[in-house]
Structure formats: C-alpha cells, structure tokens
Amino acid sequence: MRISDTERREVAENLRNLTIGRSIQYKEQFFDELAEVVVGFEDYHDFNVVLEKLADLIEPQPIDGNTSDGYHTFNELYHHRAVLFSVIVENFAARAWKSKLHADGTMYEGMFIVGIETPDGQATYHYDVEPYWNLFRCKEVDRAPEWDGHTPDQAIERIGKLVDCKTDRPTTHIDVNEHGRACCANCGCDDWCLADSSRYCPNCGAEVVG
Ligand SMILES: [Zn+2]
Structure with missing residues (x-):
C-alpha cells in the first residue's frame, strides 16, 4: 500500500x-x-x-519515477530537462547531434544520446527514444562521438557558457540533385523523406525554410 x-x-x-x-x-x-x-x-x-x-x-518507500521531492516527481523533472534541452539544441543545431548508439556501439535500453559541442567541449544527455527522439531536431549520427569524459557537472557548466555564443541553426531548402532526387541544398544529402513533417535535414541539422 x-x-x-x-x-x-x-x-x-x-x-x-x-x-x-x-x-x-x-x-x-x-x-x-x-x-x-x-x-x-x-x-x-x-x-x-x-x-x-x-x-x-x-517502511521506506521504493524510489521510482513517481518519487517526489515534495514539489515535483522525478518523471516531471526528467520531462522538463528533456524539453528544455531540446530548445537549446534547436538554437544551436549546428553544434548538436543525436544517436541511438554510443561510440562503442552500446546503448541503454530504449534510450538515445544527444549532445552539443560547446566551446569547452561536449555536453550530452540520455533520454528515452519514446517520446523524445523526434523532439530533438538536429543531425542524426550512426554512432555518438567518443565520450570525452565529461561529468554531469561539467555538462551543465558547458551548456551555461553557451550564453556567450550566437545561436547558429543553419537553414536550407529542398533542391534536386543530378540523380533527380530531392536533396538538402546545404549538405547535398538525399537520404531523407520529404513527407517527414519535422522540416529539418537529419544529415546536417539545417532547418528547411521556404
Ligand atoms: Zn543537410
């Protein structure tokens, strides 16, 4: 009970x-x-x-996603962290990537890793693929870059320093390449689905405008 x-x-x-x-x-x-x-x-x-x-x-209560600090549950805070970081990624898309595999090919079950290359180095987080994969509109890589050893403390410190950086989401438009396939004008990638409503290039992270 x-x-x-x-x-x-x-x-x-x-x-x-x-x-x-x-x-x-x-x-x-x-x-x-x-x-x-x-x-x-x-x-x-x-x-x-x-x-x-x-x-x-x-008896001590089991600690799970519904455990609360008296104000917010872990699930709530986790959701907030995901949404907040997705907005940062949105605005620094040229520095961001996401992957369903670590550099060594491993991954926690049902999760992915998303990172930003800050001037001081990587900052990364893991999130559940469902429902968060599509929330992060940045380039998708087969494997994440090698972990540089950063701690959670360093990750948030590095993200804080992004305040001094200009937002840098590249833009692109849909072009047609020499094979007659729709492609990204920014990087030439034609390996994407135009029916995808996410409106960004999964190869370079550029936002499709116009
Ligand atoms: Zn592209």
Missing part, C-alpha cells in the same frame, strides 16, 4: 500529540487512542490492522 507524504505527516503529528501517561490511564484506553490516531477509527479493536498500518508508515 502506497502512503502519501501528507498522510505520513498527519499520522506523525497525531502520534506526537498522543500524550501517554497524562491522558491515557489504561492499556485498553491506550490502544483505542493509538488506533484512532493511526487508522482513524475510535474504539477500534483489531490490533493487527493498527500494526500493519504502522509498519507501512515506517
């Missing part, structure tokens, strides 16, 4: 206010009072139910 933090606080406060000795004279009366503050019933006689509830309140 999952117990909310609010309920834990309420029961803890009830227990602290249960002044044994002064107000409770007998064992039976103590149990009735305890049952009332823990499970919320007066004159409740099932000792096991009260003990079970106390055990549930004491």
